[in-house]
Every structure is written in structure tokens, then in C-alpha cells.
Amino acid sequence: MRLAPATTRAVSSALLLAACSGVPEGVVGRCESDVALPAAVTTDILFVVDNSSSMSQEQAKVVAQLSAFLDSLANAPVQNDFQVGVISTAVTMYANLCGANSILTQAEAEAGRLQLGKDLAGNPNPASQRKLLSYDDPDLLEQFGLLIGQGTAGLGQEMALEAMRRALTEPLLSVAPDATPAGNAGFLRPGSRLLVVIVTDEDDCSASNPQALLLRSSCTAAPCTVDADCGGEGIYCVVQGSESARACELNSCETPEGRATLESVTSYVDFLKTLDDGTGSNRQREVSLAVIGPVNAQGEPERCESSSDEAFGVGRRYQEAVSLMGERGFIGSICNDEYGTTLRQIAELVAAPQVLELAANPPDGNLIRVTVERAGVAPIECKNGDGFVFEPGVDGTPARLVMQDRCRLRGDDRISVRFICAG
Numbered sequence: 001m002r003l004a005p006a007t008t009r010a011v012s013s014a015l016l017l018a019a020c021s022g023v024p025e026g027v028v029g030r031c032e033s034d035v036a037l038p039a040a041v042t043t044d045i046l047f048v049v050d051n052s053s054s055m056s057q058e059q060a061k062v063v064a065q066l067s068a069f070l071d072s073l074a075n076a077p078v079q080n081d082f083q084v085g086v087i088s089t090a091v092t093m094y095a096n097l098c099g100a101n102s103i104l105t106q107a108e109a110e111a112g113r114l115q116l117g118k119d120l121a122g123n124p125n126p127a128s129q130r131k132l133l134s135y136d137d138p139d140l141l142e143q144f145g146l147l148i149g150q151g152t153a154g155l156g157q158e159m160a161l162e163a164m165r166r167a168l169t170e171p172l173l174s175v176a177p178d179a180t181p182a183g184n185a186g187f188l189r190p191g192s193r194l195l196v197v198i199v200t201d202e203d204d205c206s207a208s209n210p211q212a213l214l215l216r217s218s219c220t221a222a223p224c225t226v227d228a229d230c231g232g233e234g235i236y237c238v239v240q241g242s243e244s245a246r247a248c249e250l251n252s253c254e255t256p257e258g259r260a261t262l263e264s265v266t267s268y269v270d271f272l273k274t275l276d277d278g279t280g281s282n283r284q285r286e287v288s289l290a291v292i293g294p295v296n297a298q299g300e301p302e303r304c305e306s307s308s309d310e311a312f313g314v315g316r317r318y319q320e321a322v323s324l325m326g327e328r329g330f331i332g333s334i335c336n337d338e339y340g341t342t343l344r345q346i347a348e349l350v351a352a353p354q355v356l357e358l359a360a361n362p363p364d365g366n367l368i369r370v371t372v373e374r375a376g377v378a379p380i381e382c383k384n385g386d387g388f389v390f391e392p393g394v395d396g397t398p399a400r401l402v403m404q405d406r407c408r409l410r411g412d413d414r415i416s417v418r419f420i421c422a423g
Contacts, residue, residue: 040081041079042081042192044082044188044194045083046168046187047147048086048088048089048198049062049089050154050160050200052152052158054201054312056152057309058292061337061338064338065339066148068340069343072348073350074135076350083189084133085132088154088163090154092104092207093157094210094215095157095217099219107155109182112166112168113167113172114167114187118149118151125146125149132177158205161263161265162208167187168271171183172184193350194275194288195287196290198289198290198291200291200292201293202251203254204253204262205258207261209261213253213261213262214252215252215253217250218250225246227303230249232255234250235255236248236312238310253313268321269321279397286328286354288325288329288350289321289325290329290330290331292332293311294313294315294335295319297333300319304335308337309337318331327408352409354403354404354408355401359398360399362399365384365392365399366384367419368390368401368417369418370403371416371418372407372415373414374412382406387404387407
């Protein structure tokens with residue numbers, strides 16, 4: 001099979017046949033099979049957009065480069081039947097601001113629910129018409145850009161991972177997007193791949209108990225020039241209204257004590273890795289996680305800065321999550337002056353299908369050998385447990401190969417599949 005050029009979006013099969021003769025009874029004697037890939041792969045894409053007060057510039061940079069993201073998906077080697085929805089990072093916040101009474105705020109209209117676009121004040125944008133967009137919508141780019149605009153009136157406790165989990169579980173998956181309160185029915189399709197993209201300038205602050213962490217702020221913050229002036233982890237020297245006015249600001253989520261109250265990153269990654277594919281066959285969904293967050297150019301946690309922008313936190317939890325996702329994870333810096341390259345790299349996570357369906361259901365996956373031909377390197381030989389995992393057909397679903405590690409496919413790869421048999 002060659003992942004063919006995007007101009008045809010066709011998938012051809014290069015078939016290696018092995019002739020079997022003199023095979024004893026009961027031993028596999030027919031050693032040929034097609035690798036059957038669908039004409040299109042389905043991908044559900046969930047953007048989780050930070051809508052706190054510091055995010056207007058970052059949302060605008062995503063919108064400015066959405067065409068690069070969509071073009072990469074449209075030009076993938078196999079036609080990509082993708083759909084897109086957007087949620088915010090707002091779930092709950094328990095805060096004591098300027099010494100006032102502690103208040104628990106719950107973002108009941110958000111908290112993982114698909115959103116329409118908003119203006120900067122958080123009011124609905126009348127031009128935003130649909131919460132769920134399809135790859136073949138004629139106004140996809142325009143409407144997608146409106147959805148990314150989630151305003152800057154959201155909660156200051158950015159719970160992106162918790163919002164993501166709520167978006168992908170019941171009861172929201174059974175509630176229509178136009179219901180009151182709304183839900184996400186229709187977003188997660190049976191058998192589809194899932195790509196989650198988080199855009200934020202602070203670290204994840206997901207607490208399963210709404211009152212596990214009390215956010216504090218002071219109205220008499222000390223002036224500063226750099227973070228070191230503020231003297232403590234989780235206290236940052238941030239802009240206060242203009243470039244010439246900076247003050248020390250506590251981020252309770254990023255202190256050692258604050259992080260200790262949060263839901264473990266592992267629990268969210270385990271959720272993604274074990275997400276059912278919805279076909280009723282007990283198979284896991286193919287899931288990728290991408291973050292545009294507070295890290296440096298090497299993807300390491302850092303309160304990054306650029307000539308025109310700075311992060312308001314350090315992405316330790318996001319870096320951990322992406323690392324645990326392995327080859328299905330990606331992280332880029334929120335401080336980049338433009339996000340074109342980053343969004344193209346994110347699209348590459350789902351450019352080539354990593355699950356190959358077989359036309360027949362072979363009796364033993366250990367008989368299968370896959371050869372991957374890749375430009376510039378020797379052919380890569382793959383077998384069950386070493387380059388792919390064989391999953392037999394279940395209740396009418398086809399057998400399939402899940403490509404992994406060194407055999408994970410790229411857009412220009414050619415593959416051939418053969419059976420090893422007696423005779």
C-alpha cells in the first residue's frame with residue numbers, strides 16, 4: 001500500500017503473495033490477502049481554548065493560521081472526513097480575590113459543552129452559526145475562526161484536562177448541542193479517531209473537587225521587573241495593563257501546594273488511552289493530544305516570552321501529559337509569533353492512518369508481516385508485537401493492524417503485507 005498523493009486521495013495496495021504447496025491439513029494454505037483501507041478516515045477534532053483574561057492575542061494567532069491547519073488535513077494522503085468542535089477551559093473556580101469572601105463559581109454553560117463563538121466580553125457572536133463543523137462545509141474556515149474566538153471573560157482557573165474529559169463522557173455525549181443546557185451529541189462518532197488540541201498560556205489546573213484549591217490574589221501587588229523579583233514558585237511578574245506596569249501576581253495553581261491538590265495528569269492520559277471506539281467491539285479509539293502552551297521552543301516547561309507576547313504560567317502538567325502520550329502527543333510554545341508551523345505539525349498527528357483494516361480475518365496475527373518502505377532508510381520489517389498490534393475481527397468488525405513505534409506510518413510511506421505459512 002502506498003499512501004498516495006493528496007491530488008487523488010486514493011490508497012493503492014502493494015500485495016506480496018506467498019505460494020503455499022504441500023500444506024498439511026489444518027495448516028493455513030492460502031497466503032494472500034488485501035490490505036483494505038476505507039476511502040476516507042473519520043477524525044473528530046476537539047479544540048480546548050483558554051478563555052481567561054490574558055488570551056485575546058493567542059486566540060487571534062490561532063485564527064490567523066487556521067488555513068494552514070485545514071490545508072494540512074485536506075491534503076492528507078487519505079481523504080480525511082473530519083469534524084471540529086470547540087470548548088473552553090472554564091469549569092469551576094473557588095477564589096478569594098483581594099481579601100473578600102471566598103466564592104465558588106461554576107461555569108454551568110461551559111464545563112465541557114460545545115460552544116459557539118463569542119466576543120471578547122464573552123457574549124455570543126451572532127455570526128457563529130454552528131457548534132459542530134464538518135470538513136465539507138463551504139464556510140468551514142470562517143465558522144471555525146469564529147469558534148476559536150471564545151472571548152476573555154472566562155474563569156481564571158483553567159481546567160482544560162477536566163473540561164476535555166467532561167466533553168467526551170456522559171451525560172454530555174447524549175445531549176444535543178442545541179438543548180438547554182447544551183451537550184455534545186454527534187461529536188464523537190463510532191470508530192473515528194480523536195484529536196484533542198489545547199490552547200492556553202497557563203498550566204492545567206484541573207481539580208475534581210471544586211473546592212480543593214482556593215485561588216488567592218492581592219490588590220496591593222508589589223511592582224517588579226522580572227520573575228525573580230517576586231521570590232517564589234508560582235509568583236510571576238506580569239503586565240498590569242501596559243508594558244510599563246508590571247506587578248507580582250500569585251498563580252495558586254502553579255505553587256507546589258496548589259499542584260498537590262489537583263487531579264493527577266496520569267488519570268487524564270489513562271482516560272484518553274483507554275477511550276472506547278464506540279463500535280461495541282471493546283476496541284480502543286486512536287487518540288492524539290496536542291498542546292500549544294507555556295513551554296519553550298524545545299517543549300520544556302517555561303514561562304516563555306517572545307518579542308510580542310508572554311505566557312502567564314509554566315506548562316509542567318501539559319508537558320507531562322504529552323510525554324505520557326508518546327508518539328501520539330505534541331507540544332508547541334504559546335509564545336511563538338505565529339502558529340502556522342505548529343498547527344501543521346499538529347495536523348500531521350492524524351495525517352496518516354495508523355489503523356489498517358484487513359479484508360479477511362486471518363486465523364493468527366503472528367503469521368502477518370508488514371514491510372514499510374520509507375525514503376532514506378532501509379525497509380522496516382514489522383510483526384505482531386514488534387511494530388504493530390494485531391486485533392482479530394469481533395462481531396462482524398474487520399481484523400486490523402494498529403501500527404506503532406518504529407512502524408508508525410508517515411505520509412509518503414509504502415507498505416506491503418504478507419502471510420508466513422507452511423509449505
